[in-house]
Amino acid sequence: MQISPPKHLAPFIRHYIFLENSERDIRNLRLFTDGSSGLILSGDINLYSGISEDRMPLSFFYGTLNGYKDFFSKGKFSLIAIVFQPYFLNVLLKTSAKEIRNHIVSAEDILKDKLKVFQEKLFKKTNPLTIINELNIFFTEFLSKTMSTDHNVIVATQQYILQNRGLVSSKDLEKFTGYSERHLERKFEFHMGISPKKYGNITRLHYFLSLINKGIDDKSMTMLSYEAGYSDQSHLIREFKNNIGLTPKQYLKTENKMAVNFIEL
Numbered sequence: 001m002q003i004s005p006p007k008h009l010a011p012f013i014r015h016y017i018f019l020e021n022s023e024r025d026i027r028n029l030r031l032f033t034d035g036s037s038g039l040i041l042s043g044d045i046n047l048y049s050g051i052s053e054d055r056m057p058l059s060f061f062y063g064t065l066n067g068y069k070d071f072f073s074k075g076k077f078s079l080i081a082i083v084f085q086p087y088f089l090n091v092l093l094k095t096s097a098k099e100i101r102n103h104i105v106s107a108e109d110i111l112k113d114k115l116k117v118f119q120e121k122l123f124k125k126t127n128p129l130t131i132i133n134e135l136n137i138f139f140t141e142f143l144s145k146t147m148s149t150d151h152n153v154i155v156a157t158q159q160y161i162l163q164n165r166g167l168v169s170s171k172d173l174e175k176f177t178g179y180s181e182r183h184l185e186r187k188f189e190f191h192m193g194i195s196p197k198k199y200g201n202i203t204r205l206h207y208f209l210s211l212i213n214k215g216i217d218d219k220s221m222t223m224l225s226y227e228a229g230y231s232d233q234s235h236l237i238r239e240f241k242n243n244i245g246l247t248p249k250q251y252l253k254t255e256n257k258m259a260v261n262f263i264e265l
Contacts, residue, residue: 002259003132009139011155012088016135017081017259018128024075027264032068032244034261035202037061037089037097037193039107041115041135042079043123047071059107059115061089063100064193068245070265078122080131081259086192086199087154092142097193114138153177154191157184161196166203167229170196204229205239206260212252221248 005013014036021027028050039061040047047056050070062069064086090097093110107115118138121131160176161168170181173196177184185195192199208228212221222233230236240248256264 001128003129005139006136009136009143012085012091012143013139014083014085016132017083017262018078018132019081019258019262020078021073021076027073029071029073029258030068030245030263030265031062031065031071032261032263033065033202034083034206035064035192035194035199036086037064037084037100039082039084040079041082041107041118041122042077043119043121045077045079046074047077048074056104057106057108058119061093061100061105061107061110063089063103063105064097066102066194066198067243069102069104070245078125078128080118080122080128080135081262082135085155086158086194087151089193090191091151096190098189101193150187151191153179154187157188157196158192158199161200161203165207165229166200166205168196168200201239202243205243208236209251209260212248213257 001018003016003018004010005015029047030050039059040056041059043058045056045058048054048071049056050072056071084092087097089100093100093105118131118135121134122128157173157177160173164172168176173179173184174181179187185197188194188196188199194202205228208225208230211224211228225233225236228236230239237247240246240251244251246254251263254263254265258264
């Protein structure tokens with residue numbers, strides 16, 4: 001279940017996703033980059049790193065990913081993923097997004113017990129729509145009413161990249177912002193955790209995902225890759241493997257796509 005935030009929060013939160021697993025079996029999960037950061041909120045999840053096998057906090061922030069992270073879960077769970085606009089974690093945590101890129105940060109370490117009430121309601125199986133409405137109030141109260149000039153530039157540039165489906169050059173961005181390539185890159189990495197070029201590549205990849213998720217046959221894969229701006233199949237496959245860890249055909253065969261960038265392996 002994917003829920004949009006109210007209009008005044010849309011510049012900061014892309015959407016909420018409620019996920020629930022009623023099975024007790026171990027499940028292998030992969031979160032791959034969509035250029036965003038976010039917050040995973042749960043009251044009962046037994047989630048572990050797919051590499052170190054360390055147990056994840058009940059609730060945690062994740063920084064913008066360069067590629068993907070693997071997890072595995074044990075037993076039943078329910079969670080709410082709050083998918084942020086890429087720059088919101090910088091506003092929320094008041095730190096450089098570059099410093100927390102690819103990192104997991106315990107929500108308790110940052111917000112103490114401010115999320116405990118939401119965790120308890122998830123544990124008690126409260127209607128997720130009720131919890132999401134209360135989260136809207138929480139984030140509305142948290143946000144300051146003003147944003148810095150830098151922040152406004154980053155938001156406008158992000159939207160420019162999205163509108164052009166990631167197909168923008170450094171010259172295009174210099175003309176749009178009035179900043180040099182290196183200056184804009186520093187600002188982007190501070191606010192969003194990644195460079196404009198990397199964000200453009202992710203945007204193009206997700207546009208391609210939106211095309212193939214509509215249902216295609218093998219013959220149209222090449223045509224759609226050209227439509228998304230890929231010059232050849234090897235370039236597309238390389239981007240797919242770097243960001244998702246799968247080839248396009250392997251991704252299409254993945255049965256349980258729990259969210260646009262969250263799949264069960």
